[in-house]
Amino acid sequence: MIRTHPSTPFDDQKPGTSGLRKKVRVFQQPNYAENFIQSVFDVAEREAGSTLVLGGDGRFHNRTVIQQAIRMAAANGYGRVLVGQGGILSTPAASHVIRKYGASGGLILSASHNPGGPDEDFGIKYNTANGGPAPEGVTGAIYARTQEIDRWLDVDAPDVDLDTRGVTHVREMAVQVIDPVADYAALMEELFDFDAMRAAVKDGLGMAFDAMHAVTGPYAHEILEKRLGFAKGTVRNGTPLEDFGGHHPDPNLVHAKVLYDLMMSNDAPAIGAASDGDGDRNLIIGKHRFITPSDSLAMLAANAHLASGYADGLKGIARSMPTSAAADRVAEALGIPAFETPTGWKFFGNLLDAGKATICGEESAGTGSDHVREKDGLWAVLLWLNILAATGKSVDQIAREHWARFGRNYYARHDYEGVESDSADALMDALTGSLPGLPGTSFGPLTVAEADSFAYTDPVDGSLSENQGVRVLFEGGNRVVFRLSGTGTQGATIRVYLERYEPVGGNLDAETPTMLAEIIAAAEQIAGIERHTGRTAPDVVT
Template structure:
C-alpha cells in the first residue's frame, strides 16, 4: 500500500555539476534524502512502468539510501529497479547499464572523489536515459521541486537482499540485483585488444593499480587480474570500504602518493594507475613519468586507432575549458573538430549523442568516450594498456615522442579549498571587473592577448552557459584560468589552472614547477589571491 508522508522543503537541495553533495549527517535528517529522491521522480520524464538503475560507490549511507530509493520508486510507479549487487555500481558502469537495458534513468549514490564515512560526504546524482548526467534544464526542475515539495511517497516493505543476485517483488515492482561488473567487463573486452595486452603481460609487462579502497576494486580485479592475466596483487586496495580506509579517494599525486612513490622507484613496474571513489577518474604514471590528465587525453586521442573499438578514427575531440590545449593540436593534425566546453561531463553528452565527438576529457582526471556518457577511469587505463602493448614502448618514450611532434603544454592546477564563500565571490567579481583592462598588459615576459569570462553555446541544442570561468590568454599560447568549483561540501574552492606551451623543438623536458613559475607570479598579480583569501599557497597542487 502506498503511503504519503507529509514533508516540507529543505534549503540548499540544488544539484551541482555532479548532483547533490552534502555531509552524511545532512542526508540523515528525517525526510532529507526522501525529499530529494521524490523531487527527482516528480521532475524527470519517466513513462509508467519504466526501469530505474540504482547503485553507488559503496560509501557510508549507500545501503540505507538505496533501500529508501527502492521503496519510493515502487510508490511512484516504476516497473523495475536494477541495482548492483551490494549496492555497488561504478558511475561508468551505471551509465552502461542504463543504456544497455533501456532504463529511463538512474540514481548514482556517490560523492565521487570526496572522503566517505559517518562524518564525511554523500551524494545523489540523476542520470538520464542516454546514460549521462542530467542536463541543466532537468537539474533546475529538480531544484525547483525541492523548494515546493510537501510530501513524499513510499511503501511499507522489508529491506531487499542486496547481496545476492536475483529478483524480488516490492509492491508490484520488480527489483533485480545484478553482478555489477559483468556487463561493464564485456563492454571493455569488445573495445580493446585484450589478446595484445595479455601477450604483453606474458612477456613480462607489469603494472600497479590502486583502487583506493573504492568502487573500481572489483572491476579492476576481474579485468586486470582475471581476464588480462596480471599477477595477483596487481590491484591494491581492491575492496570497497564505506570510509575508503580512512583515505581520500582522489587519484592525484597527493592522495595517491604511495603509488607515485612506487612508480618513481628504481624497481617500478612498467605502468601505474589509480581510480577514484566512484570509478570515473584516473591517474596515469609510467616508470619515472607522471602523465597529466590533459596530456593523457591528447595522447589517448592521438593513438586511439590502435584499439579495435576506435580503429575507424575519431569523429571529434571535446575537452573542458580548463583542460590544456594539448588535445587541440591532436585534433588539428587529424583534421577533426575539438570542442571547448564548460566543466561538467553533461556538456559532452550532446556532442556524443550527435556523433560529433568520440573522446572527451577534463583536467580533473576524467577521460572517456562514446561507449558511455560518463568519464571512465578504468576505460582510460585499458586504452593506455592497449596502446603500450601495440606500440611496444614505455610511457616515457610515448610521452617524449608525443611532445616532440605536438609540443608540450606544461600544466598544473592549484586548489585553494574551503574559502569563505563571500571572499571567493569577491575575488571573482574583482577579476570580472578587471577583464577589459587586461589585454595588452605585461606581467614579466608575459603579455595578455585576451581575457574573458568563458561562455559556451552548445553546437547541438543551442543552449548557452555563461560565467564558466575567467580566462587570461597570453601571447604564444600560455594562459591562466580562474574558476570556482562546485564539487566540495564546505565553502568554496578556487581553482587556478596554469598552462605554458612550448613547441616541439623547444624546452619539452623541463620540470613543470620551473616552467610555470612566471605564470604563477602573474596569476597572483592578476587575481590578488592572498589579498582576497588570506592564502599564500594552495592546499593541493595537481
C-alpha cells in the same frame, strides 16, 4: 498501499556539476534524501513501468538510501529497479547499464573523489536515459521542485537483500540485484584487444593499480587480474570500504603518493594507475614519468586507432575549457573537430549523442569516450595498456614522441580548498570586473592578449551557459584560468589552472614548476588570492 509523507522544502538542494553533495549528517536529516529523490521522480521524463538503475560507490550511508529509494520507486510507478550487488555500481558502469537495458534513468549514490564515512561526504546524482548526467534543464527543474515539495511517497516493505543476485518484488515492482561488473567487463572486451594485452602481460608487462578502497576494486580484480592475467596483488586496496580505509579516494599525486613513489623508483613496473571513489577518474604514471590528465587525453586520442574499438578513427575530440589545449593539436593533425566546453561531463553528452565527438576529457582526471555517457577511469587505463601492448613502447617513450610531434603544454592546477564563500565570491567578482582592462597589460614578461568570462553555446541544441570561469590568455599560447569548483560540500574551492605552451624544438623535458613560474606569479598579481583569502599557497597542486 502507497504512503504519503508530509514534508517541507530544504533551501540547500540545488544540484552542482555532479549532483547534490553534502555531509552525511545533512543527508541523515529526516526527509532530506527523500525530498530530493521525490523531486527527481516528480520531474523525470519516464513512462509508467519504466526501469530505474540504482547503485553507488559503497560509501557510508549508501545502503540506507538505496533501500529507501527502492521503496519510493515502487510508490512512484517504476516497474523495475536494477541495483548493483552490495549496492555497488561504478558511475561508468551505471551509465552502461542504463543504456544497455533501456532504463529511463538512474540514481548514482556517490560523492565521487570526496572522503567517506559518518562525518564525511555523500551525494546523489540523477542520470537520464542516455546514461549521462542530467543536463542543466533537468537539474534546474529538480531544484525548482525541491523548493515547493510538500510530500514524498513510498510503500511499506522490508529491505531488499542487496548481497544476493536475483529478482525479488517490492509490491508490483521487480527488483533485480545484478552483477555490477559483468556487463561493464564485457563492454571493455568489445573495445580493446584483450589478446594482445594478455600476450604483453605474459611477456613481462607489469603494472600497479590502486583502487583506493573504492568502487573500482571489484572491476579491476576481474578485468586486470582474472581476464588479462596480471599477477595477483597488481590491484592494491581493492576492497571497497565505507570510509575508503580512512583515505581520500582522489587519484592525484597527493592522495596516491604511495603509488607515485613506487613509480618514481627503480623497482617500478611499466605503468601505474589509480581510480577514484566512484570509478570515473584516473591517474596514469609510467616508470619515472607522470602523465597529466590533459596530456593523457591528447596521447590517448593520438593513439586510439591502435585499439580495435577505435580503429576506424575519431569523429572529434572534446575537452573542458580549463583542460589544456594539447588535445586541440591532435584534433588539428587528425583533421577532426575540437570542442571546448564548460566543466561538467553533462556538456559532452550532446556532442556524443550527436556523433560529433568520440573521445572527451577533463583536466580533473576524467577521460572517456562514446561507449558510455560518463568519464571512465578503468577505460582510460585499459586504453593505455592497449597502446603499450600494441607499440611495445614505454609510457615515457610515448610521451616524449608525442611532445616531439605536437609540442608540450606544461600544465598544473592549484586548488585553494575550504575558502570562506564570501571571500571566494569577492575574489571572483573583482576578477571579473577587471577583465576589460587586462588586454595589453604586462605582468613580468607576459602580456595579456585576451581576457573574458567563458560562455558556451551548445552546437547541438543552441543552449547558452555563461560565467563558466575567467580566462586570461597571454601572447604565445600561455594562459591562466580561475573558477570556483562545484564538487565540494563546504566552503568554496578556488581552482587556478596554469598553462604554458612550448613548441616543437623547444624545452620539452623541463620541470613543470620551473616552466610555470612566471605564469604563477602573474596569476597572483591578477587575482590577488592572498589579499582576498589570506592563503599564501595552494592546498593541492596537480
